[in-house]
Amino acid sequence: MIEIRKLTKRFGSLVAVNRISFDVTRGEVLGFLGPNGAGKSTTMKMVTGFLAPDEGSIVVDGVDIARDPVSVKKRIGYLPEGAPLYGEMTPIAFLGFIARIHGYRGSEAKERVDSVIDRVSLESAAHKPIDTLSKGFKRRVGLAQAILHDPEILILDEPTDGLDPNQKHEVRTLIRGMAAEKVIILSTHILEEVDAVCTRATIIADGRIVSDDRPEDLLRRSKGHGALRIRLRSGGDPDRAAAMIASFGSLSGVKEVEEVANHEGTVELSLFSDGGVVPTVAVADAARSGGWEILEMYVERGRLDDVFREITTDIGPKKDRKKDAANRGGADHG
Amino acid sequence: MADTWTICRRELAGYFGTPIAYVFLAIFVFLSGIFAFYIGNFFGRGQADLQAFFVYHPWLYLFLIPALAMRLWAEERRSGTIELLFTLPITMGAAVLGKFLAAWIFTAVALAMTFPVWITVNYLGDPDNGVILAGYLGSLLMAGAFLSIGSCVSALTRNQVIAFVVSGVVCLGFVLSGFPMVLNFFEAFAPPIIVETIRSFSFLDHFHAIGKGVLNAVDVIYFASLIVFWLFVNALVIEWRKAA
Structure with a gap:
């Protein structure tokens, strides 16, 4: 439904968005x-028609936004970063304006206004100045102004930023x-959010897409994915802990055993597989034959934080270029 | 067109939603009265017209109109609502015109509030009300020109104080360009054609003609084209500095 091709935006010497291309179809929730x-924000500002790209195109259902911005904007609901609003108006007056x-x-x-106020539970604040x-x-x-006209496309820049749980x-x-x-x-900084709502996670770093995957596939790339976490009672005996590590490490299918924590008479281990699945039954048997009591045992899903950090700090030229821009007096853009 | 009106209405509601509107109206009416009755010597002239009232309008507008126009775009920029506005399905023209019209309508309300002056002169004498109407129309047209300058300058910055000062200076330039002092200065070295061109840009020249009851097409076109020009530049400025 949305086709984005080679989108580029420069601010002075800084290339904020660098030849980004991707497609999004109905039913997808794409997390930036x-x-x-x-x-991220610059890309969203271009997709919503606020900023004109320096290069590239945004086509919505065959209509190029550069050619017919008003008709494309009609189909988009947008929550800008920080949710800017006309503070002197009341929500009811403001939403009335949006409806018109x-x-x-x-x-x-x-x-329309009443139903959207109901949907976002705004009744108690509807008649107070937004400020x-x-x-x-x-x-x-x-959010209410973004969804008031029931748009086919919803673009939300950090929708949960600064909200309580x-x-x-x-x-x-x-x-x-x-959805x-x-x-x-x-777009979001909160990785658990991607896991919670998105069907697809696109990681942008240095103005380029560095990864475009389903959240679960992203998790799979985490080192911890599929690892077996096990907590046992050691009674504070270091020899016993060493025996456990040796015993689990010798099992077939276990590549590496890592001691994660060791306190208050318990030891916590992470067992990494050699590509397949960690043999949980064998691990349990080994523990039983050693006479070690298992307090906790689960397979890890992996952590998005790890993958995110790995992907976004991996990019060599990024730091150099930012430094160059700073040296030339260029500003950092968001 | 419907969008222009929707934006205009929102903007107008914004004026009256804050104390700005009432402060502005009170000051406008008060100052226009002071100028007419004390400085303009309305009673002493012993004439049944409103020359003494209208003659000070350019000076009144010089600081009141930039104060009215300064928030038009600077505030949108500062609060970030400019992003909201231009991702709505409206055209640039509708946004610029809608906001300008709101400020202009507001000025018209302020002008209308000076009606006691008109009642006074009708009570005391037998003035030519056609001339007075022309004066009001001319004043409103001139206010529109001031406003279009103020709106354009306001789009350049997110700081309302800067918008106020800069548009005040630009407006002053347009007012002073018809002043003998300024024209004499240019006459000393510039050829007559340049001096005439400078004079022809003067608010004062065109306004005085209208104030005397002569609603010349030239003067009306002058102010109208000035408004169109500045609003056009206004739109360009917004497009150019959207990301700033």
């Missing part, structure tokens, strides 16, 4: 990940509820 200043802009009049406009509302309410007003949960539930019939692109 990346360090600060990687080009989208062409709703009279009772139809009122219905006086809490961060959570402001974010909800921002309950509010984050609400926003994620809202996003998941709309099936829409194209959703969201």
